[in-house]
Amino acid sequence: xxxxxxxxxxxxxxxxxxxxxxxxxxxxxxxxxxxxxxxxxxxxxxxxxxxxxxxxxxxxxxxxxxxxxxxxxxxxxxxxxxxxxxxxxxxxxxxxxxxxxxxxxxxxxxxxxxxxxxxxxxxxxxxxxxxxxxxxxxxxxxxxxxxxxxxxxxxxxxxxxxxxxxxxxxxxxxxxxxxxxxxxxxxxxxxxxxxxxxxxxxxxxxxxxxxxxxxxxxxxxxxxxxxxxxxxxxxxxxxxxxxxxxxxxxxxxxxxxxxxxxxxxxxxxxxxxxxxxxxxxxxxxxxxxxxxxxxxxxxxxxxxxxxxxxxxxxxxxxxxxxxxxxxxxxxxxxxxxx
Amino acid sequence: xxxxxxxxxxxxxxxxxxxxxxxxxxxxxxxxxxxxxxxxxxxxxxxxxxxxxxxxxxxxxxxxxxxxxxxxxxxxxxxxxxxxxxxxxxxxxxxxxxxxxxxxxxxxxxxxxxxxxxxxxxxxxxxxxxxxxxxxxxxxxxxxxxxxxxxxxxxxxxxxxxxxxxxxxxxxxxxxxxxxxxxxxxxxxxxxxxxxxxxxxxxxxxxxxxxxxxxxxxxxxxxxxxxxxxx
Numbered sequence: 001x002x003x004x005x006x007x008x009x010x011x012x013x014x015x016x017x018x019x020x021x022x023x024x025x026x027x028x029x030x031x032x033x034x035x036x037x038x039x040x041x042x043x044x045x046x047x048x049x050x051x052x053x054x055x056x057x058x059x060x061x062x063x064x065x066x067x068x069x070x071x072x073x074x075x076x077x078x079x080x081x082x083x084x085x086x087x088x089x090x091x092x093x094x095x096x097x098x099x100x101x102x103x104x105x106x107x108x109x110x111x112x113x114x115x116x117x118x119x120x121x122x123x124x125x126x127x128x129x130x131x132x133x134x135x136x137x138x139x140x141x142x143x144x145x146x147x148x149x150x151x152x153x154x155x156x157x158x159x160x161x162x163x164x165x166x167x168x169x170x171x172x173x174x175x176x177x178x179x180x181x182x183x184x185x186x187x188x189x190x191x192x193x194x195x196x197x198x199x200x201x202x203x204x205x206x207x208x209x210x211x212x213x214x215x216x217x218x219x220x221x222x223x224x225x226x227x228x229x230x231x232x233x234x235x236x237x238x239x240x241x242x243x244x245x246x247x248x249x250x251x252x253x254x255x256x257x258x259x260x261x262x263x264x265x266x267x268x269x270x271x272x273x274x275x276x277x278x279x280x281x282x283x284x285x286x287x288x289x290x291x292x293x294x295x296x297x298x299x300x301x302x303x304x305x306x307x308x309x310x311x312x313x314x315x316x317x318x319x320x321x322x323x324x325x326x327x328x329x330x331x332x333x334x335x336x337x338x
Numbered sequence: 339x340x341x342x343x344x345x346x347x348x349x350x351x352x353x354x355x356x357x358x359x360x361x362x363x364x365x366x367x368x369x370x371x372x373x374x375x376x377x378x379x380x381x382x383x384x385x386x387x388x389x390x391x392x393x394x395x396x397x398x399x400x401x402x403x404x405x406x407x408x409x410x411x412x413x414x415x416x417x418x419x420x421x422x423x424x425x426x427x428x429x430x431x432x433x434x435x436x437x438x439x440x441x442x443x444x445x446x447x448x449x450x451x452x453x454x455x456x457x458x459x460x461x462x463x464x465x466x467x468x469x470x471x472x473x474x475x476x477x478x479x480x481x482x483x484x485x486x487x488x489x490x491x492x493x494x495x496x497x498x499x500x501x502x503x504x505x506x507x508x509x510x511x512x513x514x515x516x517x518x519x520x521x522x523x524x525x526x527x528x529x530x531x532x533x534x535x536x537x538x539x540x541x542x543x544x545x546x547x548x549x550x551x552x553x554x555x556x557x558x559x560x561x562x563x564x565x566x567x568x569x
Contacts, residue, residue: 041435056435061447091456098457102464106471118407120461122414125390127458130422130450132380134443141377154439164370172374176381183388192344192565194378199564200348201375203553204355214546218539243519247532254536255543262544279540284487286537288494289529291477295495296502298470305467308460 011104011112022314029315030096032088033069034061036081063088065322066315096313099305144169222255224248254282345559352557390415414457421449494529501526 022029037060045053064082072082098119101112143150144161151158161169175194182191226249230240260272261279268276310316315323351371358368394408402408420426428441428448444451483489500506506522513521519528555561 039429039432041430041432043436056430058430060429063446087452091452095456095460098460099464102461102468105468114404114407115410116461118410119414119457122411123418123453123457125386126415126418126422127454129383129387129419130443132383133423136376136380140373153437156434156437168370168374169377172377175374175378179378179381179385180388182385183392189340193347196344196347197351198375198378199556200351201355201371203556204352207356207550207553208359210546210549214542218542222539250532251536254533255539258537258540259543262540280487281490282533282537284490285494285529285533288491289498289534291491292495292498295470295473295499298467298473301463302467302470305464
């Protein structure tokens with residue numbers, strides 16, 4: 001069996017085993033439900049467009065937990081208020097497929113993983129484009145240059161722009177068009193102008209924010225009393241005072257030693273060398289803590305994905321009580337039997 | 339000309355932002371430049387989209403290996419852009435129900451929210467979850483407690499990992515009250531509050547100094563590497 005065939009065989013086998021276990025238990029799986037909400041809004045008359053006052057109604061569907069559907073069906077089997085959701089169910093299965101496709105990379109690179117990769121590249125590029133359009137371009141750029149259109153179709157509460165805003169946004173539009181020149185076969189050099197604007201503004205912002213928010217704030221926070229009396233009902237407690245003072249001293253010494261290690265204008269010899277070495281120790285502890293937290297964060301994400309597969313998709317576990325107790329109990333008893 | 343104009347644009351824009359932080363009368367100028375910056379940055383997404391299309395279309399037209407995935411990328415990109423910009427399936431905003439596009443773009447029930455929930459979230463979350471295996475694997479291969487620095491790094495990671503889980507509480511829960519500071523959960527808090535704070539603080543101060551120095555070099559026209567080498 002060739003490599004890709006074996007990979008696909010393993011992925012399909014895993015899916016078949018999961019589905020087989022699920023089907024042997026019974027009680028359903030991978031279904032999503034939603035609740036119907038009838039909405040109504042009164043629209044006042046508009047003298048400019050000669051539109052009379054009217055009432056607009058529409059239907060919204062909101063996702064609900066399966067137990068809401070089960071309860072509604074038990075109360076009235078003919079009800080249509082809570083119903084099976086095709087769109088969310090298809091989405092659930094697509095999400096499960098993508099999750100398994102990405103996990104398949106643990107075995108080796110394969111077409112399933114590359115498909116998920118291709119999807120995420122296209123979707124995420126477009127996602128951030130859409131966010132940029134609706135959150136920035138629509139209210140700021142179009143809101144300044146074509147305010148009547150934006151007010152009539154998107155944001156009626158948008159205030160009319162001042163002349164200065166219109167000039168600034170025209171300038172922004174010109175810079176934006178120049179930026180797009182980078183894609184043109186000739187004259188791409190002119191895209192350096194808007195790039196210069198972006199770099200200049202970023203540099204100006206970063207100087208202020210880093211000095212104010214990081215350099216000054218962190219330096220001030222380091223000035224701690226090396227002897228820090230801890231009082232309980234007005235009386236100084238010895239051991240808490242010792243621990244608090246030691247902690248403060250260790251922080252101050254640590255910051256100074258680490259900064260000494262970062263200071264390369266002086267040879268790390270003698271006292272400076274010993275301070276730099278102590279700084280390295282502190283940094284190793286910091287990196288160890290960062291590593292521990294990174295691993296914990298990833299494992300938490302892994303647990304969330306496994307919970308998605310076994311809870312939302314396969315209905316094998318029910319830690320949040322999304323379904324009936326009976327389904328969870330049958331799943332647990334069947335798993336024990338297996 | 340090709341290098342002087344961009345350099346002066348960067349200098350003027352940068353100093354305008356700097357001045358707005360110090361002089362109240364120039365505050366509005368800083369805000370305006372900030373708005374222009376945001377708009378140009380948003381237009382840069384169009385540039386990104388164009389670049390993505392250009393690269394993938396070239397791949398498809400040349401029939402490069404894996405060109406089918408380029409087609410998938412282009413299709414997914416187009417669908418997401420169309421449903422996102424058109425606000426397909428988005429329920430009306432009750433306040434402005436008569437307006438066609440007044441609804442929230444990411445509202446539940448819309449096609450854009452569906453793509454976010456069932457394509458973007460599962461794939462990105464699983465990709466990050468994969469790193470749990472690779473970090474563990476890399477640590478197992480690379481970490482060797484062969485000197486004091488490595489021992490410190492390893493033992494800290496071990497304490498932090500165990501101290502934040504129930505296993506840590508069980509493992510050292512038997513320690514008497516007078517030695518409670520040595521319990522893993524307390525030890526991990528102490529490490530975070532003292533050693534980690536000191537190390538991170540020095541790193542943050544170092545970064546702040548580095549960023550400020552680099553930004554100042556750009557604003558003074560000393561560093562022009564961002565313009566590239568070609569004329």
